[in-house]
Amino acid sequence: MAYIGQRMTRVEDERLVTGQGQYVSDITPSGTLHLAVVRSLHAHARITHLDLSSAQCLDGVIGVYGPDDVLPIMKPFPPGMVDARLQARMPTPLATGRVHYVGEPVAVVVALSRYIAEDAVRLVEVNYEPLPAVTDPVAGEYADPIHDGADSNLAAEIAYRVGAGADALKDADLVVQTSLRLGRVVGHPMEPRGIVAIYDSEQQNLSVYAGTQGVHGFRKSLADMLGLSESRIRVVAPDTGGGFGLKTRIYPEDVLAAYLAMRLNRPVKWQGDRYEEFISTNQERDQWHRAKIGVKRDGRIVAVVDEYYQDQGAYTPSGIIVADTTAVSIMGPYRVPNFEAVGKVVVTNKVPVGPYRGAGRPQGTFVMERLMDHAADALGMDRVQIRRINLLTPDQLPYQNGISSRGALMTLPYGEYQKTMEQVVDAIQYEQYRDTVRCEGDWRLGIGIANYLEMSGGVGFEGAKMRLLSDGRVQIATGASGQGQGHRTAIGQVAADRLGLPFEQIVVVEGDTAAIERGIGTFGSRTMIMAGNATTQAAKGFRQRLLAFAADLFEASPEDLMWQHGTISVSGVPARALSLAQIAEEALTRQQELEYEAYFDASGPAFGMGTHGVEVAVNTKTWEVKIRQYRICHDGGVIVNPLLVEGQTIGGTVQGLGTALFEALIIDPDSGQPQNASFLDYLLPGAGEMPDFMITEVEYPDPTNPEGFKGVAEGGVMPPMAAVCAAIEDALKEWHVRADVLPITPNDIFLQVTRGGAHETRSI
Amino acid sequence: MKPAAFEYVCPDTLEEALSYLDLWGDSAKILAGGQSLVPLLNMRLAQPQYIIDINRLPGLSGITRHPDTRTVEIGALVRHHQLISNPILLAHASLLSEAARYIGHIAIRSRGTIGGSIAHADPSGELPLAVTALRGHLKVRSRHSQRTIPIEDFFGGYYMTALEPNELIYAVEVLESPIRTGCAVKEFQRRHGDFALASAAAAITVDESGAVLQARVAVGGVAPNAVTCSKVEEALCGQTNNNQFSLAAELVAQHIDPPEDIQASADYRRHLAIALAAEAIDSAYERALWAKEEA
Structure with a gap:
């Protein structure tokens, strides 16, 4: 039986749904001390005075530390992703002199319990001299620099040009321009960040439990900050409740907890809470775009031009990956002969921006799909028809769109994009309703279609280390630490197929630097491409290793051995056979480790195209938006487990619908204070707001890796914003509502309707 | 998200609860269903010295019809889910049942109480709305006195009420809805x-x-x-x-x-x-x- 392609239920689930999971917050070694953080109350201010004495006097407080008390670690974090275009702004673990956002760590308390630590936090006296907060990236570019020693707030400028770029607009029959905004979205994994650090002073080894997406990178950064050799640090990611990119890098609390564990020689734990998640964990989206599309009268794209700002927040923890991926994602699955994008990354007095599911892909998709809709409207053409005309056709693929990203020219592999889109167009009955105004009581119905091109994997390496366990099971360790994806199931399926073993005989271990020497981690929809192919490679070598060992035992040549159903036998002599358990036993007596490790190197990103179609109903009394139907067709490459892939797709889509309709952290423009930093009024989409999703898949194997896998974790989050906005506009044609600012809320729709619709921004 | 330290008492009688309240006044908070108070405690937006848990008090959980006065009395500890399905309310004051359906989620409706909801005085609270529409009355006691406050005199702005620091709502009273x-x-x-x-x-x-x-x-x-x-x-x-x-x-x-x-x-x-x-x-x-x- 082939396991690849089966809808297998997750081996992870029984433990997790019965409460047997072990998360960081479940790990409290005896003698643990608890850390709490004194955070800046101001978006931008000078610290004029810091008095720790009252807090130090509280019963149960072990220590209170300001920047002067932790000098060995008071250095900037190593730049997250080095890029020649970027002047990195990296924080120190505690702010010195100046604070740059509400929530920036100013001091820390270590106490016998988190309760006492929080009591002590309130006793720390910090005097601030407020400075004007920079809260708008456009004006902020020329505002006084928020960082001491910086020339300006412009951290990076990103520029791409294909063909004649913006100059080509003059060849267009029609140029449509629009201003787009995406709100500041807080990622919100179900489990907030946390760490437990345990120091063994005798061995001088540090063990760390942290919910991180990459244990090896975490170890490297921690080693740099602590001035400790990596070999002395073990990082374990236990069960981790979501990451979405927010847990790819170390944060100030991680370094502080680890440093203080060493200094105090006691385990130190910091378990962030939901409020801290709102004011300290990287945020995303938050872009301003001014985009133009030039088209011929027949609908063909002549050029796409975008100028945009990334409201970066105070630091650049992950470089410019979000802003850069935005530009790279704009052209999507279309033929765009001329393209120009100029993006400015401007630091502001807000929580830093770092990748959150999509990392620029959703933003780029939003820009392109909105342009397509507005161009179609201006031409008097159907919105699906303009997409039919411009989607790349099978005979044009593989196609290089002229963008060089991640060290290679983007090359879109074979696919049948029109067929994918038509599946959704048919399923949602687009043609049937496209020219009618549909009403149901007070509700108006509308349909929106959006396409996307999902770029996945494509950088670095990942490994798989196979080892024969004493009971004959095969353990596979990988550096790709999951946070709920179901890797143990999916990698197990690949391994079982490639080793010809029953699935039950495979054990997957993730998230432990002690289990495999090297690794990168799980983000950017890379794990099945990277760790999946590494597993395939390792299976080959592991098999040979076992055959060679068995050949010694049988005193036969490896070529004369057969490997079948977990048993190795001598060809033609079925009596001479050993099970893997017996082989493990032999290996034990001979003191041999039977293991094999393989690393797969990326040769460029995989690409899969997909389409979302949504039908919304808008209430013309309350302007409430309801999602009635949602159809998805996407290219998953070779799909290992459709159940997991659908879970990824639905999960991403829900997050995209959150960005479209509900989510935005509102920052007061004058003070820089977040206005809705709790789940009371930061609205995450709930199950009740979501429709049933109908998903179909196409499988075009990706040519960049032997298994033909594609990443599927970010496709879902890319097009929902554009699709929903299109559907709302369609439903409210009569009022000329324009949905270019996210999230689009009933209040916004009401204001547009009562003010007579959106202002016309098109020009010919 | 850890509350500041407080002292917790869980009296068995209304008299005992009222004497604690009389003693501690403003520095105490009443814990009923806890659906608003506990988040406020955890966020340290409320830091009372004392918590008086009234969940064990007898006699505050009933819904009674008084045909002589044509009124319905609802004990302060009646949970929202009880309002939804109570036959007396459905027959004689169904606005309360209707309102309770809209309150939060099922877990909130299982624990939250009518007295707590009204004393919390949230501007968008469903029960304050319904009782206001019905021109209901709040029956209030302190250690030494008892009074009935018309709801139109009860609320005093966002989260503010006419309750004295030593007073507790023990019942809500509304007139029976007329026939038709x-x-x-x-x-x-x-x-x-x-x-x-x-x-x-x-x-x-x-x-x-x-x-x-x-x-x-x-x-x-x-x-x-x-x-x-x-x-x-x-x-x-x-x-x-x-x-x-x-x-x-x-x-x-x-x-x-x-x-x-x-x-x-x-x-x-x-x-x-x-x-x-x-x-x-x-x-x-x-x-x-x-x-x-x-x-």
């Missing part, structure tokens, strides 16, 4: 279970011909507290059709001056309040006609 009455609550929430951006409650009584005899209308979420709309009520009297109801609902605007916040503009809140009041009136009227048929 229909009730409805409408609210607009961004998501299921959210606080309402605006809400409206209506109890309409019709005469034998089907004309409106008495109307009770209130709106919530659009002012510091729920607001009764007497002009709407007056305009509805004697009316029989939906157009007139819509015109009457427009008068809601004369009773409110909605706040603007990150969720909604003042204009949108006003618009919603009118639209929801119109819907609630229509729906309550229709139910009143059914009640007339049955009577």
